[in-house]
Amino acid sequence: MKAQRASLWFLGTVFLLSAVHARGLRRCLIAMDMRHIGESFQQIKGTIQAKDTFPNVTILSTSGTLHSIKPLDVCCVTKNLLAFYVDRVFKDHQELSPQILRKISSIANSFLYMQKVLQQCQEQRLCHCGQEAANATRIIHDNYNQLEVRSAALKSLGELDVFLAWIDKNHQGTPAA
Amino acid sequence: MFQVKLSLPNTDPHEDSRRNLDKSYHVAFLHLDSMFAHREYESLYMSHIWIPSSRCSPTTVPECDVTDDITATVPYNLRVRAILGSQTSAWSILKPPFNRNSTILTPPGMEVTKDGFHLVVKLEDLGPQFEFLVAYWRREPGAKEHVKIVRSRGVPVHLETMEPAAVYCVKAQTFVKAIGRHSTFSQAECVKVQEETLPLALALFAFVGFMLILVVVPLSIWKTGRLLRYSCCPVVVLPDTLKITNSPQKLISCRREDVEACATTVLSSEELFRT
Numbered sequence: 216m217k218a219q220r221a222s223l224w225f226l227g228t229v230f231l232l233s234a235v236h237a238r239g240l241r242r243c244l245i246a247m248d249m250r251h252i253g254e255s256f257q258q259i260k261g262t263i264q265a266k267d268t269f270p271n272v273t274i275l276s277t278s279g280t281l282h283s284i285k286p287l288d289v290c291c292v293t294k295n296l297l298a299f300y301v302d303r304v305f306k307d308h309q310e311l312s313p314q315i316l317r318k319i320s321s322i323a324n325s326f327l328y329m330q331k332v333l334q335q336c337q338e339q340r341l342c343h344c345g346q347e348a349a350n351a352t353r354i355i356h357d358n359y360n361q362l363e364v365r366s367a368a369l370k371s372l373g374e375l376d377v378f379l380a381w382i383d384k385n386h387q388g389t390p391a392a
Numbered sequence: 393m394f395q396v397k398l399s400l401p402n403t404d405p406h407e408d409s410r411r412n413l414d415k416s417y418h419v420a421f422l423h424l425d426s427m428f429a430h431r432e433y434e435s436l437y438m439s440h441i442w443i444p445s446s447r448c449s450p451t452t453v454p455e456c457d458v459t460d461d462i463t464a465t466v467p468y469n470l471r472v473r474a475i476l477g478s479q480t481s482a483w484s485i486l487k488p489p490f491n492r493n494s495t496i497l498t499p500p501g502m503e504v505t506k507d508g509f510h511l512v513v514k515l516e517d518l519g520p521q522f523e524f525l526v527a528y529w530r531r532e533p534g535a536k537e538h539v540k541i542v543r544s545r546g547v548p549v550h551l552e553t554m555e556p557a558a559v560y561c562v563k564a565q566t567f568v569k570a571i572g573r574h575s576t577f578s579q580a581e582c583v584k585v586q587e588e589t590l591p592l593a594l595a596l597f598a599f600v601g602f603m604l605i606l607v608v609v610p611l612s613i614w615k616t617g618r619l620l621r622y623s624c625c626p627v628v629v630l631p632d633t634l635k636i637t638n639s640p641q642k643l644i645s646c647r648r649e650d651v652e653a654c655a656t657t658v659l660s661s662e663e664l665f666r667t
Contacts, residue, residue, distance in 0.1 A: 251463060251570065313444050317461070320443050324464035 249383055252325050255318045256375050262315060264373040269366060274358040275374045280351050281381045288351070289385045291344035294333045295352040296378060297326050300371070303359065307368035322375070442471065450475075459519075465571055467491045497566045497575035500524055504562045504581040509554050511583065513562055517546035523567045525574070528552060531559040531582060554585045 275281060275296075284292050305323045310316045336342045359367045448456035462468055467489035474481040501516035515524050528551050529537040542549050542564075554560050561582040566575040 255463070313449075316441075317443050317446060321463040324466045328465045 249379065252322055253376075253379050253383075255321045255325075256379065259315045259318045260373070260376060262312075263369065267366075267370050267373050269362065269370060272358075272362065272370065273374065274355060274362075274367065274371050275377045277354055277358055280354055281377065284351055284381075285347065286385075287343065288345055288348035290333065290336060290342035291348035292351055293382060293385075294330070294337070294342060294344075295348065296355070297330050297333070299352070299355060299359075300375075300378075301326050301330065304368050304371040307364050308372055309365065319372070459521075462490070462492050465491065465493050493571050493573070495568070495571060495573060497568065497573055499575050499578035500564050500566050502562070502564050502578055502581065504583055505548075506554065506583050506585065509556070509585060511551040511554050511560050511562070512548045513542075513551055513564070514548045515542060515545065515564060518566065519545075521568050521570055523569065524564050525567055526551065526562060526564045527577065528560060528562040530555075531561050554583075556585050559584045 281292070301323060305319060305326075308319070310319060333342060359371060361367075362370065443461075445456060445458055446460045447458070456472075458470070468486075468491070469489045470486040471483045473483045500518065500522075503514040505512050505514070511528065513526055513528075515526075522545070524542040526540045526542050526549070527537050528540070529535050538552070540549075540551060551562065552560070559582050561580045563577045563580040565577045567573070
């Protein structure tokens with residue numbers, strides 16, 4: 216009986232902590248206009264994905280990497296993936312078309328702003344980074360390293376919709392600013 | 393929403409810019425090269441990359457709408473240079489860099505009208521980035537203020553159905569979700585709904601109409617009856633000379649006397665012929 220009660224208390228606490236941390240991410244992204252980022256990507260998606268020479272390989276979606284992320288790890292993984300795109304993907308990608316470059320720049324600068332917002336959350340201890348979050352991030356970096364850098368950057372760019380949809384899903388239900 | 397205006401050197405800002413150009417450059421045409429935006433990302437990671445503006449690459453007017461280029465809440469460097477034939481000026485760079493969260497929004501233009509008893513507001517069209525918060529209330533002590541978010545631009549929006557003889561006030565502010573900023577509220581505009589005079593006028597009109605009907609209808613019926621009577625069964629009016637005032641026996645007696653008088657008269661004529 217006592218063991219059952221203790222289990223229930225433990226589960227309840229875990230659930231409460233998960234909810235608080237999940238809310239943490241949502242609170243962190245309150246002021247973001249995600250729709251604009253999605254629209255910018257949709258305008259270049261076809262062109263980018265058409266240049267992908269390794270259609271059977273994925274960088275973000277290995278074994279449902281993102282979808283297996285627990286609510287507690289969402290903030291940390293989001294922060295890590297934003298850094299992945301800002302520090303590696305956008306830098307490694309060579310774009311000659313001014314129109315596409317403009318859209319990529321818009322997305323890159325929006326990600327910079329999101330990083331700043333999440334940085335504030337981390338300072339308020341709302342963005343905990345655990346082992347599972349680190350593992351998921353490492354898998355994505357390993358996938359990226361297995362390809363030639365230009366191809367890897369192009370593929371990662373083409374999978375932005377996966378990342379944006381994942382952010383949107385974890386961001387759902389947040390009241391408007 | 394975001395505009396860059398260039399001030400040309402050696403020009404009087406109050407004069408027509410083209411005339412000024414003629415004065416300064418002795419040509420009728422000034423060509424401005426692309427306006428480039430150097431965003432924070434490029435500044436941090438790719439300092440050699442400047443991205444041409446979507447609308448002003450190139451442009452011939454000294455101003456540029458950079459709304460589609462300023463898409464993130466980060467500092468933007470802008471640079472522009474002039475090209476005149478084969479000559480190219482040095483780059484002029486915006487100082488300090490522009491961050492869209494420094495934007496100060498102004499209250500929107502607003503038109504408050506009443507359509508019968510309906511309170512209607514029409515807000516100016518400021519573009520797809522803008523939303524409006526509209527507050528309205530009945531002007532009386534203790535009245536509750538209602539707030540409505542309006543996203544339709546330039547289209548009349550119904551707020552409330554008003555009660556007669558009441559005053560309603562409306563004010564609005566702009567909101568841009570992309571930069572998370574509000575303007576201050578506009579001045580409140582109030583409208584009053586008139587008393588319900590229509591039912592009183594209607595009652596009066598109905599009474600007058602009823603009275604008229606009470607008089608006119610019987611009169612009409614009577615007149616029509618007379619017309620019909622004269623048409624179908626007219627009454628003949630004899631002159632006095634044809635009126636028979638005596639009894640029929642006396643008439644017969646008088647007639648016999650007349651006949652005898654006529655006979656006497658005939659004998660007199662035969663005598664005239666003998667003679």
